[in-house]
Amino acid sequence: MIEFDRVSKRYDSGRDALRELSLFIEPEELVFLTGHSGAGKSTLLKLIMIMERQTRGRVIVNGKDLQTIKGGGIAKHRQDIGVVFQDHQLLYDRTVYDNVALPLLISGFEHRDIGRRVRAALDKVGLLDKEKSNPEALSGGEQQRVGIARAVASRPKILLADEPTGNLDPALSAEIMALFRAFSRAGVTVLIATHDLALISRMQHRILTLKEGALVAGGGRE
Amino acid sequence: MVVSKAGRTAARSVTKVPFARRFVTWRLHHRLARHDTLSRLGRHWVSTLLTALVMGVVLSLPAALSMGVLTLEAALAQVDRGDSITVVAHDSLTLSQVEVLSEEYASLALVRSVSVVSKEQALDELSQWLGLSPEVLASLGNPLPHSISLTLTSMQTEALQALTEQLTHNPLVADVLLDMEWLSRLQAIALFGERLMWAFVAIALLACLLIIGNTIRLAVESRRQEILVTKLVGANNAYVMRPFLYTGFAYGAAGGLVALLITYSVKSWLGGPIEALANSYQTPYFALRFPLSLAFALLTAAIVLGMLGAWASARRQLKLIEPR
Numbered sequence A: 001m002i003e004f005d006r007v008s009k010r011y012d013s014g015r016d017a018l019r020e021l022s023l024f025i026e027p028e029e030l031v032f033l034t035g036h037s038g039a040g041k042s043t044l045l046k047l048i049m050i051m052e053r054q055t056r057g058r059v060i061v062n063g064k065d066l067q068t069i070k071g072g073g074i075a076k077h078r079q080d081i082g083v084v085f086q087d088h089q090l091l092y093d094r095t096v097y098d099n100v101a102l103p104l105l106i107s108g109f110e111h112r113d114i115g116r117r118v119r120a121a122l123d124k125v126g127l128l129d130k131e132k133s134n135p136e137a138l139s140g141g142e143q144q145r146v147g148i149a150r151a152v153a154s155r156p157k158i159l160l161a162d163e164p165t166g167n168l169d170p171a172l173s174a175e176i177m178a179l180f181r182a183f184s185r186a187g188v189t190v191l192i193a194t195h196d197l198a199l200i201s202r203m204q205h206r207i208l209t210l211k212e213g214a215l216v217a218g219g220g221r222e
Numbered sequence B: 001m002v003v004s005k006a007g008r009t010a011a012r013s014v015t016k017v018p019f020a021r022r023f024v025t026w027r028l029h030h031r032l033a034r035h036d037t038l039s040r041l042g043r044h045w046v047s048t049l050l051t052a053l054v055m056g057v058v059l060s061l062p063a064a065l066s067m068g069v070l071t072l073e074a075a076l077a078q079v080d081r082g083d084s085i086t087v088v089a090h091d092s093l094t095l096s097q098v099e100v101l102s103e104e105y106a107s108l109a110l111v112r113s114v115s116v117v118s119k120e121q122a123l124d125e126l127s128q129w130l131g132l133s134p135e136v137l138a139s140l141g142n143p144l145p146h147s148i149s150l151t152l153t154s155m156q157t158e159a160l161q162a163l164t165e166q167l168t169h170n171p172l173v174a175d176v177l178l179d180m181e182w183l184s185r186l187q188a189i190a191l192f193g194e195r196l197m198w199a200f201v202a203i204a205l206l207a208c209l210l211i212i213g214n215t216i217r218l219a220v221e222s223r224r225q226e227i228l229v230t231k232l233v234g235a236n237n238a239y240v241m242r243p244f245l246y247t248g249f250a251y252g253a254a255g256g257l258v259a260l261l262i263t264y265s266v267k268s269w270l271g272g273p274i275e276a277l278a279n280s281y282q283t284p285y286f287a288l289r290f291p292l293s294l295a296f297a298l299l300t301a302a303i304v305l306g307m308l309g310a311w312a313s314a315r316r317q318l319k320l321i322e323p324r
């Protein structure tokens, strides 16, 4: 569950990235977030991750007002959210397995549990045979899928993705979107920021459209 | 009592994970950090070695100096113990008169023991010292007076001066011999050595902090991306800080060991000449001193410095690395 209540974000530069934005995303819903470059998509996701703080309004995630989360609580909050980045953000000094296991190690999963979850996640993205490889040796699409496996390995209730298909070919993009859809069916709240209108318009899901930091379509409860 | 909603939520999330489970996780995180640190230090073993050597060299300076100071102080203590003043009796006094006088001195507060040196004994000593037979010397007539040697309980300068004055006032006393200057010079040297040592300790502490701080700063900087990603997937500051603390610990321990190695090498290298010197003064207790307790303190200090430098540097750097 994600709720924005008249949220504004002004960066130190004076730029208003979000203006009086309100939205509500149900648990287990898959929602696309779109808009021109600079519309505020990444900013919105960063507020949910507490990578930035809103200037005004309230952001509520899983029933918790993010303004009340501070210090060590931020790390805990991030453990409950899976994130996928356009540029993968994998660590190239360790294997695919270790990359996917990282959030699990941090969150304190049991040893046996970690092995099971990592393999399950890699299996879901079709990379079980690559667990011992270095991510550098994988193609862009494969690296993106490792990033997705890392985001979902701890089975978070919320999954965020910022341009997850940014530089993938259409077939691969469709494949990855199908993966996200499968996760939402399994009970995960999924929020995907993307430019790829052609792809998402075929997918029958709610589309939030941002324009200069304000919501122009798709907001509110369904 | 009013409990805010936020407070309740926080409390719940803390108690959600049982303590035993959190302890296991904590231990696992420490093991991971140790493993990570060791493998990194091993992979860059040349720079690891160089940093440890630099730290060791810096720390060995105060260590070697403190060895010198301890040795000098021990030597001074030897001089103190053997210290005495010599009261030269007036020519006209007979040996028995001198003995009466010596008994008088024995009751003085500052005097530990007295011994009378007759003119004959003095001549014997002199002849030995000159390498002549006492008969030859005696044939020249014995010009030496009787004297009393006083061993003192304290070498305090003022007390000594007072005593000397008191003794000289006695008309039966011809002279009071006391080598004060030599002693006070030695004490001044010891004090100088001690201050020099503390100055070097301070300089070495500062240098070590700077060395470690800079090394850790570079280490944090080179792992910036990794730290960002780790924080994004839910690591707290303690988690990302841990490997750097272990690195500081490792550098401190290695630097301390290098310093000990240098110090003990210097000790064995200087040991021979010092022993020869001690033998020439016939003071068998005089030897280079670097007790085990000091070695332990040095190692502990190096480790504490390493961790402190790492902590301060990493904390400062990590504040700059927040996911944005």
Ligand SMILES: Nc1ncnc2c1ncn2[C@@H]1O[C@H](COP(=O)(O)OP(=O)(O)OP(=O)(O)O)[C@@H](O)[C@H]1O
Pocket: A011, A012, A013, A015, A016, A017, A035, A036, A037, A038, A039, A040, A041, A042, A043, A044, B324
């Ligand atoms: N750290 C920052 N400091 C100042 N301004 C920022 C910062 N991050 C983003 N902005 C500004 O805020 C606005 C929204 O940025 P944001 O990254 O959210 O856009 P976006 O919708 O993700 O764009 P894109 O599709 O290009 O990724 C932009 O005008 C951008 O210049």
Ligand SMILES: [Mg+2]
Pocket: A041, A042, A043, A162
């Ligand atoms: Mg963006």
